[in-house]
Amino acid sequence: MFFRKKGKLKREYDQALLQSLDEAKENWNQQRSIDEMSVDYNLNLHCSSKIAEAKYFFLFREAKHRKIVIKR
Secondary structure (H helix, E strand, O other), X not given: OOOOHHHHHHHHHHHHHXXXXXXXXXXXXXXXXXXXXXXXXOHHHHHXXXXXXXXXXXXXXXXXXXXXXXXX
């Protein structure tokens, strides 16, 4: 009786996590492509690429820990 919302809340947070994961992956791919296309070495671009990569892999590990299955 009291725990009926548990499954619904988990699904909502899983969907929010998947959305954040997709956004982080897009951001990481954009930063990586900008970093690869730059002619000279720019520390700020390299750092932003590494930060985006760290955010993506953090969310990826969280999704793996929560055992989220992507159905596409």
